[in-house]
Amino acid sequence: MALILTFLGKGGTGRSTIAVAAAKQLAGQGKRVLFATQDPTPAIDLLLETPLTADPQPVAGSFQGNFQAMKLYSTTLLERSWEEVKKLEAQYLRSPFFKAVYGQELGVLPGMDNALALNAVREYEKSGSYDVIVYDGTGDLAMLRVLGMPETLSWYIRRFRQVFADSDLGKTISPFVQPIAGAVLNVNWTSGDIFNQPAAAQVNNLLEEGRNAVADPNRVIAYLVTNDDPGAVATAQYLWGSAQQVGLTVGGVLLNQAQSGESVETTFAPLTVRSIPNREGDWQSVMSALPDFTQATNAPRPIRIDTAERKVYLFLPGFDKKQVKLTQYGPEVTIEAGDQRRNIFLPPQLSGKPVSGAKFQDGYLIISF
Template sequence: MAFILTFLGKGGTGRTTIAIAAAKKFVSQGQRVLLVSQDSSPAFGLVLGAAVGADPQEVSPNLHAVQLHTSTLLERSWDEVKKLEAQYLRTPFFKEVFGQELGVMPGMDSAIALNALREFDASSKYDVIVYDGLGNQDTLRMLGMPEILGWYIRRFRQVFADSDLGKTLSPFIQPVAGAVLNNANFAGDNFAQPTGQVNDLLGQGQQAVNNPKRMAAYLVTTDDPAAIATAQYLWGSAQQIGLTIGGVIANQASSNLNETFNPLSVTVIPSLPVQDWQPLIDVLPNFENADQAPRAMAVSVVDRKVSLFLPGFDKKQVKLSQNGPEITIEAGDQRRNVSLPPELRGQPVRGAKFQDGYLIISF
């Protein structure tokens, strides 16, 4: 398993330059590194100083790089879908549709990029994966996808199973599925087998995002007030998906940003010579210390409290609701469904307060 690092911030703050320098820093520490770019244009290769393609290739000792080409990855994924269909269905109906025909729909980029990162991680070829994505809410929604999809499966599966339609159809699912899927056995919960493997995969993805030793992000900003405000907003939004923000990299910033981003550490990057990577590498923080930053959520069963760290938001921007077995936190443009431990699950919320960037919920 690799350590996955990404950078968040407003466009033009130098995220790509920082990502390349970070990859080179890990290489200098003896790590096997894959640098992944969401940008499929020639600009990435020009900044890196090497030709980069749609497949990982070594650009220097221990440093591989790849540009994610959505259409290429979509074609490969479609071929895998057709193989699975041919394996499990007696009469495949996707066989007449070819990957070369498929166009890229909105939202596909994020899902395909996330799957590519999963496959790179699962290959065990790399110790570190540095992901140079869009660095905005789209990146956070992509990384939060395992948790959100897991919630949809949990909630809608149970809603359907409890409905009159679900109870009516349930006795027929086993024989129909057995006939279509070559006598596959869905004994027990008729809905568990088809979703079990998907839930396991999503659970692994969610655990990786929530573990700062497996995945972390750093904010990149300049002195520009809009860049600072964007970094603050992305900080709080990252906490909403459980992604740890390890620190702040202030690119050519002259003002003191320590108070603005307290308690995060702020590393100031001075103006450095073009294409001279070593001075930049030398001043970068130790990215593996990200686990020392405030965690997104803390649960105390003894005190019957849940604390969520939501920096960058004020009381008016945070909304708490409890409409199902989980509590829902809305902050900014994101919602998070918090799965509670068994001791607190199903218990009504007795109080909530917003204090020093923390939403503290009592049960």
Template sequence: MALILTFLGKGGVGRTTIAIAAAKRFANQGKRVLLAIQEAGPAPGLMLGMALEPDPKELAPHLQVVQFHGTTLLERSWEELKKLEAQYLRTPFFKEVFGQELGILPGMDSALVLNAVREYDASGNYDVIVLDGAGDQSTLRMLGMPEIAGWYIRRFRQVFADSDLGKTLSPFIQPIASAVLNVSWSDDPFNQPVTRQATDILEQGRQAIADPSRVIAYLVATEEEGAIATAHYLWGAAQQVGLTVGGVIANQTSDTSAFNARFAPLPVSGVANQPANDWQSLIDALPNFDLASQVPPPIAINVAERKVSLFLPGFDKKQVKLTQYGPEITIEAGDQRRNIFLPPELSGKPVAGARFQDSFLIISF
């Protein structure tokens, strides 16, 4: 399994430059690195001095680079879907539809990129994957997909089972499905081989995002107030998807005084302006990414004290909304909503109280 490193910040603050430098640093340490670029335009290739392709291409010893092309990813994913269909259905109906015909719907490209990163991670070919994504809310929504999609499956599975429709159809699901599919089918449509496979992948993704030794983000900002404010907002929003932010890179400045108090307790690293193509100076100025796990975790659950603590920097209590439906609780902060899957000891218990203290939302049961 690889370490997945990405960068968040306003456009134009130098995230791509920082990502390239980080990839080069890891490669210089002898680690097998994949620099994965989400932007489909020509700018990253010009910075790297090479034509980028939708398959990994060697940039330097231990360092490969890939540029994601949505159409290529869609064609490959569609072929995998058709293989699954052929495996489970007696009469596949997607076989006459070809990936080369399909257009990319809004939001589909993020899911395709996330799946591609998962596959590169699972390949075992890399120790580090540096993801140069959009670096904004779309990146956070992409990384939050495993948890949100898992919630949809859990929630609608129970809703269907408890509904009159579910109770009416349950006796007929097994014989009808067995007549159509190549496998035996239980009376739970959400507990079948293909569904379990998808659920397992989502759970692995959720656990990876929540583990700072597996997925970590750094904020990138310049001294411009809009860049600092955007980074601060993304810091809080990242907590809502369970993503650990390991620190701040103050780009194009060696004076970090404008950042230190604003982003405490995150470590801040100043990166002064570097001469063009002086990659080594930039590499030397980067923070020690191995220390990222020492920052406060996005969420901490204390079963003994019956408390859940969420770290929500950048928000105050007026901007945070807490609701509870059934066994889970929902936290809304800014433009992000998170459904927290509680351990069995707390699941289904009513919230007894909540307070906002030192950027932490502390919920008692």
């Protein structure tokens, strides 16, 4: 199981440079490191002094062969993912209809880049070949939405499964689903519930695995990167709060090339702020200034549920109570902060119980039941 380390912040604050330094630091500690970047330009090749391709390449330097790097080209990833889709289709359908469509002719639609990149990172993490994967992504809200996709899709399945089951349409067609599906699918149809079939179970397991990974700071962790520009600081603060909405733990702040960090430390308390010096040819000064990434588990967790107190604690830094909206429809609670929504999947002790109160205190939204 590899640690996935990524960085959030405004463009131009040095995210990629710090990501490279982090990868070098971890490789120098003897860890097997994969550096995966979404930057298609030659900039990263120059920083690593290694020409990168769509497959992992050994990085030049004295890393004893345990440091590899690659570029996450969307077109290449789309071709590979499409082949997997066709294999699944052939597995479940008697007459596949995607077989005449080829990955090489597919275009990359807006929003696909981050999803394809993170799916590739997931596959490399599952390979067992690496201890750490440093993911040099876009570091913005779009990337956070993709990290939160497993939880969001899980909610859609839970919600619409029940809506469909309770609808007149669902009740009407249920007796006919099994014989029709049996004629179309290669697998045995054991019941009329489409959400309990093997393919659906496989999807649910994948989503649950993704949710658990993002919520575990020992598996996925992010750091904020900023300089002392007010716009960069405000962006990092906003991304900090948005990361909590997808369940992602932020381990600390890396203040890059700043004159003074006093005001920044106050802004991001209780996170630890580390000042990063200019890189002047030698990477050692930057690497030495980086934190111990294994200590990120000490950072505030995005959510804590106390069933004894009948309370849910949501850490939402960077937002005030005017920017946070709480609604309850049915057994779950929806939290809106900034441009992010999160549906809280409550334990049985609290599920279905009405909210009795809520307050915003020290960056936490505290919900009582």
